[in-house]
Amino acid sequence: MPVAAPAPARSSSAAARRSHAERGEAREDTRTRLVRAGIETVLERGWAASGVDTILRAVGVPKGSFYHYFPSKDDFGYAVLEGYQAFFLKRLGRCFGGDVPGRCLREQFDAFLAESLDGMARHGWRRGCLVGALGQELGGLHEGFRGRLLASLDAWGEVLARAIAAAQARGEVRPGLDPRQTARGFWAAWEGAVLRARLARDGGPLEAAVADFRRLVAPD
Incomplete structure (x- = not known):
């Protein structure tokens, strides 16, 4: 009866490369989970009330792991902000970017409002x-966060300004409006509406902010 040939032995170098890659993936997964838990915790409790121990309990990792990835709470905060910014820019891309071509500005805002309300x-x-x-x-107290927060708002403004300019070219927006200035005005109003919606536990302020913007930009 023929005997099956033994499987070739895995080289030690190949095993080491695979082990190194697996450890890298595990480290990235832990870091990602910490950042995600940080986003959720800060959104609900605020920065000052979001202690490291609370976030570690949510993820189930020891404190040493936290300081392995983030030398300080500020460094963790920067990573949390970057993670949120990546998430929000994806939303803006779905609603105002080129991901769904052919939608008018009203439809783009409908999509953004629906996602926000949901x-x-x-x-x-x-x-x-x-x-x-x-x-x-933190904006008035922490210089490191202040710069990053302004950069986030600027990036949102650029996405919306491009959508407004394109709508202007299609005749959907009054020709005399400056797209960048108009976009900055929307985001200022939107942030106030989000705060009011959270306090009221109702989506009316968000709907009103979008309706006001539509009246502002509508062609004569």
């Missing part, structure tokens, strides 16, 4: 906007 209602109106919350809590 997200806040799903969490019982306990969560608002991380950028707005951190701006109120």
Whole structure:
């Protein structure tokens, strides 16, 4: 009876490479989970009330792991803000970017409003906007956060300004409006509406902010 040939032995170098890759993936997964837990905790409790121990309990990792990835709470905060910014820019891309071509500006705002209402209602109106919350809590006190928060708002403004300019070219927006200035005005009004919606536990302020913007930009 023929005997099956033994499987070739895995080289030690190949095993080491695989082990190194697996450890890297595990480290990245832990870091990602810490950042995600940080976003959720800060959204609901604010920065000052979001202790490291609370976040570690949510993820189930020891304190040493936290300081392995983040030398300080500020470094963790920067990573949390970057994670939220990546999430929000994806939302803006879905609503105002080129992901769904052919939609008019009204339809783009409908999509953005629907996602925003769904997200806040799903969490019982306990969560608002991380950028707005951190701006109120730290913008006047912490220079490192202040610069990053302004950069986040600037990036949002650029996305919306491009959508407004494109709509202007299609005749959907009054020709005399400056797209960048108009976009900055919307985000200022939107942040106030998010705060009010969270306090009222109702989506009316968000709907009013979008309706006011539509009246502002509508062609004569």
